[in-house]
Amino acid sequence: MNALLEFARSLSPAQAALLLLGENILLFLLSLLLGYGLLFLFRERRVTERPDPLQWQEVTLAGTCVLLNTLVTLAGWFLWRAGLIRISTAISWRIALDALVLFVAMDLAMYLFHRVAHHRLLYPWVHSTHHRYDKPRPLNLFVLNPFEVLGFGALWLALIMVYPATWYGMLLYLALNLIFGTVGHLGVEPLPRQFMRLPLLKHLGTSTFHARHHQDRDVNFGFYTDFWDRFFKTLHRRYVQTFGRLDPQPSAPQKVG
Numbered sequence: 001m002n003a004l005l006e007f008a009r010s011l012s013p014a015q016a017a018l019l020l021l022g023e024n025i026l027l028f029l030l031s032l033l034l035g036y037g038l039l040f041l042f043r044e045r046r047v048t049e050r051p052d053p054l055q056w057q058e059v060t061l062a063g064t065c066v067l068l069n070t071l072v073t074l075a076g077w078f079l080w081r082a083g084l085i086r087i088s089t090a091i092s093w094r095i096a097l098d099a100l101v102l103f104v105a106m107d108l109a110m111y112l113f114h115r116v117a118h119h120r121l122l123y124p125w126v127h128s129t130h131h132r133y134d135k136p137r138p139l140n141l142f143v144l145n146p147f148e149v150l151g152f153g154a155l156w157l158a159l160i161m162v163y164p165a166t167w168y169g170m171l172l173y174l175a176l177n178l179i180f181g182t183v184g185h186l187g188v189e190p191l192p193r194q195f196m197r198l199p200l201l202k203h204l205g206t207s208t209f210h211a212r213h214h215q216d217r218d219v220n221f222g223f224y225t226d227f228w229d230r231f232f233k234t235l236h237r238r239y240v241q242t243f244g245r246l247d248p249q250p251s252a253p254q255k256v257g
């Protein structure tokens with residue numbers, strides 16, 4: 001792995017940009033493969049109505065998101081070369097600890113930023129794009145307002161600047177982030193209903209959990225867990241009850257913003 005980082009350090013900015021674009025396209029395709037694979041396997045377990053036919057606008061926005069993610073990754077490369085982001089390739093217990101710290105820290109930070117993004121003054125500028133889709137499909141993970149992509153990217157870079165995580169810990173967290181994001185936009189629920197009875201695990205962010213946020217903008221702001229929604233009393237009232245099923249009353253009266 002040291003050799004890979006040495007190679008990354010030796011690249012010119014243009015070469016790094018091209019390589020990171022390839023990496024981001026690959027992650028995008030992996031997410032779609034996982035998402036549409038799960039959608040096919042669990043097609044009988046819908047938690048939202050079927051989405052409307054795909055629009056060109058969604059494809060364009062998703063493409064823009066991949067380009068902006070590349071920009072964020074490239075900014076990370078520059079920060080790493082400048083010594084502002086430190087990466088250790090050591091293999092130790094720190095890997096699991098780092099993944100957990102990043103998971104918990106980003107879960108809280110994204111909950112808070114997500115609630116701020118729903119403020120009526122910011123919502124139309126930074127977050128309404130993602131909410132055009134109340135019946136999500138896997139592609140919608142990437143259908144975001146450009147400001148939002150850059151905002152989440154900046155949050156991530158700021159975190160790894162103040163918390164020098166190990167390389168594998170970071171990769172583990174990023175893999176989890178992609179899996180949770182993909183699963184949240186399936187529109188079907190792969191997990192059995194019994195999942196809601198498992199101690200601790202039942203608090204993880206599921207497909208049903210994020211689907212409810214797309215249906216009702218006043219609930220379920222969390223991403224990886226429902227802890228913060230429980231703590232701040234924003235959890236969807238029928239979340240556990242309707243887990244893995246269509247919500248019989250999906251569109252609660254929605255405030256503008």
Ligand SMILES: [Zn+2]
Pocket residue numbers: 130136140141184185210214
């Ligand atoms: Zn979403």
Ligand SMILES: [Zn+2]
Pocket residue numbers: 114118127131213217
């Ligand atoms: Zn939202």
